[in-house]
Amino acid sequence: MAIWGLSCSLLVNTTGSSAAASKEPSADPFLKLTQTDLDLGFYRSANGLPATNYWQQAVDYTINATLDPIAHEITATATIDYQNNSPDSLSHLYFALDHNAFRPEAEATFQLLTSGKTSSQSRKQARVSAGGFNILNVLDNRSNTLTWREQGTNLQITLPEPLRSGDTQTLQISWTLPLTDKVATGVRSGYETLGDGARIYVAAHWFPRALAYTDYAGWQLKPFLQQGEFSTEFGDYSVTISVPENYTVAASGDLQNPRQVLNKKQFNALESASREAVTIIGPSEASQRRKKSADKDFRWIFSGETMRDFAFAASPAFLWQAKVDSQGRKLQQFYPHEAASLWERFGLAAIDHTLRVYDDALLPLNMQSISVVNAAGIGMEYPGLATVATRPERTVNTEQHPAWDRLTKYDFIGSVIHEVGHNYLPMKINTDEREWAWLDEGLVSFIEYRAEHSWEASFDVIYGEPRTIAGYTNHDLHQPIMSSADSLYRKIDNAYNKTASMLNTLRHLVLGPEVFDPALSAFAKAWEGKRPMPGDFFRAIESASGTDLSWFWRNWFYENKHIDLTISAVTLEDQRLVVSTKDVRSPPAMAYTVGQIRDFMVDEDTTLIDSYTAPLHEDRVNATADSLETDEAARKTHWYMLTIENHGNGLLPIPLQLDFYNAPSQNLTIPVYAWMNAKNGAVQLDLPLDRKLVSACVDPLWLTPDTNRKNNCVEVENP
Numbered sequence: 248m249a250i251w252g253l254s255c256s257l258l259v260n261t262t263g264s265s266a267a268a269s270k271e272p273s274a275d276p277f278l279k280l281t282q283t284d285l286d287l288g289f290y291r292s293a294n295g296l297p298a299t300n301y302w303q304q305a306v307d308y309t310i311n312a313t314l315d316p317i318a319h320e321i322t323a324t325a326t327i328d329y330q331n332n333s334p335d336s337l338s339h340l341y342f343a344l345d346h347n348a349f350r351p352e353a354e355a356t357f358q359l360l361t362s363g364k365t366s367s368q369s370r371k372q373a374r375v376s377a378g379g380f381n382i383l384n385v386l387d388n389r390s391n392t393l394t395w396r397e398q399g400t401n402l403q404i405t406l407p408e409p410l411r412s413g414d415t416q417t418l419q420i421s422w423t424l425p426l427t428d429k430v431a432t433g434v435r436s437g438y439e440t441l442g443d444g445a446r447i448y449v450a451a452h453w454f455p456r457a458l459a460y461t462d463y464a465g466w467q468l469k470p471f472l473q474q475g476e477f478s479t480e481f482g483d484y485s486v487t488i489s490v491p492e493n494y495t496v497a498a499s500g501d502l503q504n505p506r507q508v509l510n511k512k513q514f515n516a517l518e519s520a521s522r523e524a525v526t527i528i529g530p531s532e533a534s535q536r537r538k539k540s541a542d543k544d545f546r547w548i549f550s551g552e553t554m555r556d557f558a559f560a561a562s563p564a565f566l567w568q569a570k571v572d573s574q575g576r577k578l579q580q581f582y583p584h585e586a587a588s589l590w591e592r593f594g595l596a597a598i599d600h601t602l603r604v605y606d607d608a609l610l611p612l613n614m615q616s617i618s619v620v621n622a623a624g625i626g627m628e629y630p631g632l633a634t635v636a637t638r639p640e641r642t643v644n645t646e647q648h649p650a651w652d653r654l655t656k657y658d659f660i661g662s663v664i665h666e667v668g669h670n671y672l673p674m675k676i677n678t679d680e681r682e683w684a685w686l687d688e689g690l691v692s693f694i695e696y697r698a699e700h701s702w703e704a705s706f707d708v709i710y711g712e713p714r715t716i717a718g719y720t721n722h723d724l725h726q727p728i729m730s731s732a733d734s735l736y737r738k739i740d741n742a743y744n745k746t747a748s749m750l751n752t753l754r755h756l757v758l759g760p761e762v763f764d765p766a767l768s769a770f771a772k773a774w775e776g777k778r779p780m781p782g783d784f785f786r787a788i789e790s791a792s793g794t795d796l797s798w799f800w801r802n803w804f805y806e807n808k809h810i811d812l813t814i815s816a817v818t819l820e821d822q823r824l825v826v827s828t829k830d831v832r833s834p835p836a837m838a839y840t841v842g843q844i845r846d847f848m849v850d851e852d853t854t855l856i857d858s859y860t861a862p863l864h865e866d867r868v869n870a871t872a873d874s875l876e877t878d879e880a881a882r883k884t885h886w887y888m889l890t891i892e893n894h895g896n897g898l899l900p901i902p903l904q905l906d907f908y909n910a911p912s913q914n915l916t917i918p919v920y921a922w923m924n925a926k927n928g929a930v931q932l933d934l935p936l937d938r939k940l941v942s943a944c945v946d947p948l949w950l951t952p953d954t955n956r957k958n959n960c961v962e963v964e965n966p
Contacts, residue, residue: 276898277923280797285782290462295787296773303677303778305330306457306482313489313544314561316446319438324421325454329410333460336409340416342402342455343479345471346424346436347379354399354470378425380455388417400471402455420455429624434473435634439623441583445537447562447622449634452477456556459679463780469681475732476680477556477673481776485550490561491541495528497567497581497618498559499630500551508545520569520577524595528567530584536563551630553776555677558629560620566590572599574606576614582621586638588650589659590621596855597663597702600848604664604698608764609671609771617670619663626662628669635662653859657699657707664698665691676771677778684732685804686781689746696747700838703849703856704863711747712836713952719745720809720897721954728804729781748952749803755841756900756916756950757799758792766791798898798919808897812945813958816890819940822966829942829960833949839868840948887940891917895954898922904947908939908965914947939965 282293292298312323331337385395385404394405410416426448429437436451459467459478467478488496505514516527551557564583571577580594598617606612619633626635637659639651673680673687680687696711719725719740726735728746735741754763770787785800802808817824838844845863849855891901901917944960946953953959
């Protein structure tokens with residue numbers, strides 16, 4: 248961003264060190280990151296877009312599965328068509344068996360027992376006693392048995408002859424999979440038992456899923472250690488799920504046979520879904536289904552095109568509501584009566600709001616059905632299906648408050664926003680989660696920040712405010728964002744919050760929304776249906792914004808830097824002035840200052856207002872400084888000189904506010920390139936004599952992750 252209204256020269260000193268400093272910092276922080284530095288090869292262009300010869304594999308599935316609630320087991324057979332679009336011949340195919348991570352001998356179990364990440368002994372025992380996949384057979388398209396072996400959480404299948412470039416291999420895999428108690432284990436997939444014995448099943452990573460084979464790394468063969476998530480291929484799915492007749496199924500893709508699994512009333516309600524919410528299964532009917540014993544199974548059939556995964560949830564306890572959004576997408580939610588008050592009030596509205604914000608920030612989501620399911624355990628995302636655990640268990644029973652507390656409300660809405668947001672990344676923009684957690688979690692959290700702040704001004708927002716990562720960036724466990732997902736010590740602080748916060752700094756301080764926003768959207772549209780690497784993202788933002796950001800990626804993504812800006816001295820015509828620390832209160836969230844959010848979901852739909860909803864404090868948000876008039880600035884006769892030091896080691900532009908006696912304040916931003924030849928020196932600001940400088944403040948709106956706010960602002964005593 249440009250300097251407004253003032254001419255200046257700057258030499259700034261960087262001093263100090265930190266335990267969090269990178270062990271191998273770059274000699275020149277402004278050195279251009281090359282294609283080699285970014286690991287961008289022959290199939291990826293230098294402008295951040297897929298090259299003309301870009302390729303990726305395609306893997307289609309036809310699956311027939313049966314859920315047995317008595318045995319807590321899935322029995323299934325999958326016919327898989329593997330299309331080799333790579334230029335290579337493949338002698339083996341690899342599939343993920345993520346549930347094998349719970350076996351006693353698994354790498355993930357060893358990590359769990361030695362890392363101290365799980366403190367509960369009962370949870371440890373529940374995990375190690377859980378089973379994995381039982382592969383029954385692997386056949387080719389002629390029913391010949393193929394050689395296969397399990398390698399931890401991976402399945403290796405040896406092909407009778409190499410699969411040549413452009414050819415397709417058809418396989419048939421049959422297996423059984425025991426499901427474990429989600430509450431006892433805390434894992435993504437399994438079952439929850441409700442108070443009356445009714446169960447909710449979540450089947451996630453429940454079938455052998457083709458591991459990614461990529462131009463940049465070959466096979467993605469890292470084991471599933473439960474932190475680095477998933478790296479799969481796009482494909483078309485047709486899935487038949489047999490469950491007891493009193494069960495309701497929510498799944499990825501679109502329901503193909505509603506007439507066969509719903510009664511007439513339910514079917515008509517589903518078909519009549521409009522902008523207003525309709526109930527397909529209500530409280531009384533769900534209560535009856537919970538009590539009913541099933542005499543037969545129903546077969547629910549779902550299909551979807553160009554999906555990277557498939558998951559489903561099934562329960563007799565589900566209430567089911569649906570609506571259609573402005574783009575014609577069907578929004579659905581499934582939950583037991585234990586969650587009803589909270590979910591009925593906010594659920595569908597939260598899905599709708601999420602899609603509007605992410606559509607605007609990235610690209611319109613091309614998906615016919617988006618569902619959210621309430622189930623215990625880890626909130627998680629799959630194509631068109633998300634699980635969220637929050638229920639109004641923490642209640643406030645007063646006349647002034649509803650049947651949930653503040654934490655429950657914002658945890659629920661925030662979880663829906665985050666998990667539904669994943670339909671864009673990585674479900675449509677297929678990032679490699681096993682390698683780079685930030686490329687989906689951080690980008691989703693970055694836009695989640697906007698969605699939550701635009702829900703209502705009193706929202707308890709977790710991710711995205713630079714001030715919230717200051718302590719982490721100066722901590723011994725601070726790591727570069729580009730660290731491998733499984734190597735992160737504090738994944739939430741790093742991949743989620745640091746990424747979201749630094750992207751907000753990039754958007755508002757470095758580039759400006761008018762430049763950054765079109766660049767991000769261009770990246771998303773270019774990589775829809777494809778698999779970008781971090782370097783593709785970096786190059787795409789640079790190309791669309793017309794800005795070399797090598798210094799930014801190096802400081803805040805490749806290295807573990809921190810920043811601590813301070814005004815150490817002020818002089819007037821070579822006379823050093825007396826300065827003292829100025830106490831300032833924290834500014835509002837940057838979403839409301841530089842972000843200028845003024846439109847809220849609760850204003851559009853007043854039924855979403857509850858006792859925790861509060862208005863935006865316009866007096867604080869609008870207390871921004873004005874620029875000096877040009878003709879006044881031209882009457883300069885004296886010079887002030889400010890010395891700005893950085894006790895950290897990271898680079899960013901310097902936001903600066905100057906306050907004058909009996910005159911408007913002046914805001915300016917000193918470019919990052921002022922650091923390029925930094926030596927002992929000063930900022931020289933051309934000011935008129937009759938405008939006395941009374942105070943100065945670096946980063947007044949807290950747009951940077953400054954680690955010490957107490958030294959940012961000074962009061963100036965003039966002669």
